Structures are given as C-alpha cells and as structure tokens.
Amino acid sequence: MGTTEAAPSHEPDVHYDRVHEAWRLILGSEFHYGYFVPSGIPLVDATAALTEQMLQRAGITPGARVLDVGCGTGHQSCQLASEHGAEVLGITTSGTGVAAATELAASRGLATARFEQRDGTANGLPDASFDVVWALESSHLMRDRKGLLSESARVLVPGGRFVLCDIIRRREIPFLEVRERRDEFALLRSVYGDAHMLPLDDYAAMLTEVGMEVDDLTDISDETLPTFAAWRANCEEHADEITRLIGADGLDEYVRSTHVLEAFWNDRTLGYGILRATKPA
Amino acid sequence: MTVDRARAVIVEFLQRANKEFGELTDDLSLYGGGLELDSLEAAELSAVLEDEFGSDPFSTGDTLPETVGEVLAFYNAA
Numbered sequence: 001m002g003t004t005e006a007a008p009s010h011e012p013d014v015h016y017d018r019v020h021e022a023w024r025l026i027l028g029s030e031f032h033y034g035y036f037v038p039s040g041i042p043l044v045d046a047t048a049a050l051t052e053q054m055l056q057r058a059g060i061t062p063g064a065r066v067l068d069v070g071c072g073t074g075h076q077s078c079q080l081a082s083e084h085g086a087e088v089l090g091i092t093t094s095g096t097g098v099a100a101a102t103e104l105a106a107s108r109g110l111a112t113a114r115f116e117q118r119d120g121t122a123n124g125l126p127d128a129s130f131d132v133v134w135a136l137e138s139s140h141l142m143r144d145r146k147g148l149l150s151e152s153a154r155v156l157v158p159g160g161r162f163v164l165c166d167i168i169r170r171r172e173i174p175f176l177e178v179r180e181r182r183d184e185f186a187l188l189r190s191v192y193g194d195a196h197m198l199p200l201d202d203y204a205a206m207l208t209e210v211g212m213e214v215d216d217l218t219d220i221s222d223e224t225l226p227t228f229a230a231w232r233a234n235c236e237e238h239a240d241e242i243t244r245l246i247g248a249d250g251l252d253e254y255v256r257s258t259h260v261l262e263a264f265w266n267d268r269t270l271g272y273g274i275l276r277a278t279k280p281a
Numbered sequence: 282m283t284v285d286r287a288r289a290v291i292v293e294f295l296q297r298a299n300k301e302f303g304e305l306t307d308d309l310s311l312y313g314g315g316l317e318l319d320s321l322e323a324a325e326l327s328a329v330l331e332d333e334f335g336s337d338p339f340s341t342g343d344t345l346p347e348t349v350g351e352v353l354a355f356y357n358a359a
Contacts, residue, residue, distance in 0.1 A: 173320070175320065175323070175324065175339065175345060176340060178320045178321055178323075178324040179324035179327055179328060179339070179340060182321060182324045182325055182328060185321045185324075186321065186325070189321065196319065
C-alpha cells in the first residue's frame with residue numbers, strides 16, 4: 001500500500017517492506033485472512049484455521065519438499081518445517097522478506113526452511129523438484145497469473161499437489177461501475193498494492209490448461225468475512241503504535257479499506273477462495 | 282486543438298500513474314501489449330478526460346476505446 005510519506009509504488013516488494021511492521025499489529029503474525037469457523041473465534045485462531053484449511057488440502061507428510069510461493073516473512077514456511085517435517089523453500093520478490101524469514105528460521109533452529117529471492121511467475125527452479133507448491137494469499141499481487149500456475153505445475157513431481165488460497169473476484173465488474181467506484185478501488189490499491197483479483201473458475205481453467213487436475217475449488221467468502229472487523233479492532237487497540245509507523249493518514253486509510261472490502265464481500269463483488277490441483281502421475 | 286490537449290492529458294495521466302511509454306502512436310493499445318492499463322486505470326483516465334473536456338470516449342461512446350488513436354479520434358470528431 002502506498003502509505004503516506006514515501007513516493008507511492010505498487011511494486012510488491014517495496015509495498016511489503018514499508019508497511020510490514022504496522023501490518024503485523026493489524027493482521028497478526030500470520031499475516032493473512034482468518035477462517036472464522038466456528039464463528040466468533042479470535043483472529044489468531046482464525047488465521048491458524050485458514051492455514052489448517054490449506055494443510056488439509058496439501059497433505060504434507062514428513063520429508064515432503066514444499067515450495068512456498070510468496071512466503072512473506074516466512075511464518076508459514078517455518079511452521080510447515082517445524083510442525084509437519086517438510087523441507088521448505090520459501091520464495092518472495094522481497095529482499096527484506098528473505099532476510100526476515102531467514103532470521104526467523106535461524107531463531108527457531110530450523111535447517112529445513114530456506115529462503116531465496118525469486119519470482120513465483122518465473123522461479124528458475126528445476127522441473128519436478130517439489131511435492132507440494134503452496135501459495136497462501138500471494139497470487140493477487142502477481143500480474144502474470146498464468147506464469148505462476150504454469151511454473152508451479154512445472155516444478156511439481158507427478159502426483160504433486162498445488163494449493164492456493166486468495167482473494168477472488170466473484171462477478172464481472174462492468175467498466176462504468178469501476179469508474180463509479182474508482183475511489184474505492186484506488187483506496188484498495190493504495191493500501192494493498194497493485195492487486196488483481198480473478199474468479200476461482202479462472203484459476204481452475206488456467207490450471208487445467210497447464211495439465212493440472214483441479215480436485216477442489218471452494219468459495220470461503222462467508223467464513224473469511226469477520227476478518228475485517230477483527231482488523232479494525234486491532235487498528236483501534238494499537239492505534240498509537242500504528243500511527244507512529246505509518247502516520248495517522250495511513251491508519252485512517254487502512255480502517256477505511258476494511259470497510260470497502262467488507263462492502264465488496266457483502267455485495268458479492270470480492271470474496272475468498274481456496275483450491276487444490278494435482279499433477280497427474 | 283482539442284486533440285492535442287487530449288494527448289497532453291493522456292501523457293500527464295500516464296506519468297502520474299508511473300507508466301512506461303514511448304511515443305503515443307495511434308495504434309498503441311491502451312491495454313495488454315501496449316500501455317498495460319488495467320480496468321481501474323482506464324476508469325481513472327476516463328474520469329480525467331471527462332474533467333478536462335466534459336465528455337470522454339469511455340463513458341459516452343458506444344464502445345470502449347482500445348487504442349490511443351480511438352481516444353484521440355473521439356476528440357477529433359467532437
């Protein structure tokens with residue numbers, strides 16, 4: 001999100017580096033949406049529940065080689081390594097992310113979680129070198145979605161699994177509506193970066209095109225909706241510190257963005273999806 | 282001429298949006314393979330043009346313009 005002081009940039013790495021600290025206070029250490037089942041659970045449990053939804057689909061066994069695409073600061077990679085015995089390579093376009101993630105793994109004494117600065121849409125990794133490719137809420141910032149999916153398919157072994165969850169678009173938004181609501185969309189771009197949301201069906205079609213078998217495609221918009229109220233509660237609780245980090249304008253923008261997203265969720269413009277695809281054996 | 286002012290408005294918009302572009306030839310696509318505008322950027326360009334000229338080819342034309350030339354033609358014809 002191009003927040004306040006520095007010149008706005010929509011590059012994912014700059015975006016994440018700048019606002020990471022404030023976001024940690026708002027989003028929690030897992031840095032992604034929550035899956036509020038059962039309803040009423042706290043955000044920290046809900047973010048863990050979303051990760052659990054991914055885990056159930058990924059079926060990670062000890063020793064599995066996992067590629068975490070868009071690994072952020074390495075929280076999930078470390079969890080996959082420490083709790084599930086996976087050998088994880090986390091990749092992100094952010095150098096700061098790689099440094100933070102490497103430090104996190106070292107602080108936990110984890111030799112099985114490594115991090116490299118690579119682009120998920122052209123990862124440069126060997127063919128058939130991973131059992132699972134994991135993309136948790138990172139794809140919306142990758143303009144070349146087809147590149148992400150074809151590269152993920154390429155590096156999977158036959159029988160390997162691709163799991164992804166992310167914000168999705170749930171309907172066509174006519175041009176005149178984009179124009180009418182451009183201030184809302186511009187606010188989201190300012191806060192969250194240059195994101196592009198696709199329908200779940202588009203992901204499925206592109207995965208099929210690159211030879212993957214899509215075996216699960218689930219809309220979890222309703223389950224993720226309470227996330228926005230939880231983020232706002234954190235904004236209120238940590239208002240002083242967030243203001244120090246990103247300024248009063250940054251905090252105000254963030255709070256307004258949660259209302260915009262909530263409205264988009266409620267009118268079924270945007271939502272959240274999760275999917276799994278398998279590379280044929 | 283209106284069309285020259287329209288060209289200047291487009292250039293200013295692209296600079297503000299941090300878009301890389303060379304010469305604005307008539308056949309240059311506004312979208313993929315050209316200026317790479319997304320739908321929000323096209324909507325913003327549409328609004329900027331309307332603010333300047335009172336009308337714009339995105340919201341009053343029969344079909345959405347695809348190229349720089351089609352945007353300029355709207356003002357040429359006006």
